[in-house]
Amino acid sequence: MATIREIARQAHVSPATVSRVLNGTAAVDPQTEARVLKVIRETGYRPNEVARSLSKRSSRIIGCIVPTIANPFFTELARAIEDESFRRGYKLILCNSDEDPAKEEAYIDMLERMNADGIIITTTHEEMDALIQACPVPMVILDRAPSKETNAYSVRADHYQGGRLATEHLVQCGCRRIVMMCGPKKYTSAAKRLQGYRDVCREQGLEPREVACDFDFADGLLKTQQLLEHFPDVDGILAANDVVALSVVKVLAAQKIPIPDQIQVVGFDNIYLSQLMTPALTTIGQPITAIGTMAAAIVADLVEGKDQPLKARILPVELVIRETSHLQSNRANGKAVDAWRMKS
Amino acid sequence: MATIREIARQAHVSPATVSRVLNGTAAVDPQTEARVLKVIRETGYRPNEVARSLSKRSSRIIGCIVPTIANPFFTELARAIEDESFRRGYKLILCNSDEDPAKEEAYIDMLERMNADGIIITTTHEEMDALIQACPVPMVILDRAPSKETNAYSVRADHYQGGRLATEHLVQCGCRRIVMMCGPKKYTSAAKRLQGYRDVCREQGLEPREVACDFDFADGLLKTQQLLEHFPDVDGILAANDVVALSVVKVLAAQKIPIPDQIQVVGFDNIYLSQLMTPALTTIGQPITAIGTMAAAIVADLVEGKDQPLKARILPVELVIRETSHLQSNRANGKAVDAWRMKS
DNA sequence: CTGAAAGCGCTTACAG
């Protein structure tokens, strides 16, 4: 692999001049420029990124730390972040923390040492706040409200509104004994959704029924079974998220409980999978792609010196009606309203 | 952020000595070492990775190029690669090519310029062979047979055997009119599975019935519908992969065709999702984690100077029986054999 | 418009 020095030699100029035509950082005589370009083309020269990173103290690397891409929600998020990063000329280092604070810390450390230009992280650990505060590179926190005095950016969906929309929808669909399968409270998203649920219950004069549930399939199966024992008269279930909704559907199918005729189900997230399931899932859609795109864009803008006045951005959610719920008026023919989307 | 020079100053030694205690590359007087370590601890010094990469001409970065992590198969593969990379002290740069040769080329170029220590790639494009050949960094090709004269490594599953196992299983389950939904022939995996299917058909005196189908959900829906029109008497379907099997199940459910009583279905891959579906999918399992782990291990071993005699590794597949098929003997009670796994 | 020189922060022969 040729170096800039070699190109300079062949073009009878200094390395500085080659650098200038490469980066367009200063005016270069057109004649000279043409000569340099020619040599570059002929040799297939490509500048070494590591050397450039070292002298510029910027690597054009964005780090992304998520619990695990095995969770489809984070897969889709990571994909959106990668797309925007690539579009803006950045590379993405993807890190799976498994929600282990030690791994999160190790990855942040690694990214700082690599001169990463920004870190996008989804964490639920309060202990991380100090690290985030101390981090010399820009941080964007996803899907969670950061503590007050932080200098980090945050992008998340309006989960409170999501909780409300989901509950109101089930009420409109005729449910009166709605059970909320609530994700771990340490997640802002779970806590906010729960709050929305409770508020609507109060407004509608319904008694809240709650079951704690992790955001994964296995716990979803377990808690669905418990739920059916505790609340045998349940007629509506708000699943903690779409993955849990998948479990709910599986358990109800196994017990031959018809969906949505006996029990209606609403998920959260609107991951791609939710439309592939049979029956297709009614859910609260988060703007997953928009969240990821915005997170990467914030980092890129920051590197390019663009101001970011807004530290926290909250994006709207939407109700996506499919086959696991049905409005009263449609109950007669038992058909689901097809893909009717109501913007929140 | 302090530099090695600053640590050296405070510990009254040269930067070279600090480097030596940091890397253990040469014996250092215990007294001196203790002094250096103390300063490092007190200052919280962490060496800059970019500078280290530049002087060592190794970045401890592994690049991974997949079509898209939106496909669960590649998500699981990427997760396994990341785990092994992290374990061995490497970072993973994840790249989604969308099977676009231009993007693949751009990413390979980028990774080379970053001094990546290895590139793990899943590509179906023959045109890439020249690039792979020219690539100065070690390459591991996944899920595809590389062309003969390449110096790249390859790791893949035994898809021919997979095609055989799937077909033989359906025959044992009593199917006689089995349709193979075959993935794009440019994929080695698809071509090999088809070959296995054809061979078993010949051996069993069955007439092969084939439908071409892309490896995605949308085409799966379309081709399933066409399949039912072309072959109205079909009693067994070999889906191109698990994602396509999801589509098959969806279409059959919509048409109220009972699975497995009227039509039995077998997928390929055994992605995590296949067990979450309702009904849970009978499928041919690829050792996804083993493939990813092995790919990352090959790169790490290479960097560490360990010999890699075997250029191509072919891993076994297994039949995973769940609820979309049932053996003759079980047909009577209509119950699926639960998680009975037969090692290939 | 152009070049010589210093610098980015490490590592590693080389000499002692």
Added chain:
DNA sequence: CTGAAAGCGCTTACAG
């Protein structure tokens, strides 16, 4: 065991 020096391959004031 240790240090001075050169080098990794770029970029960027500085001077002309």
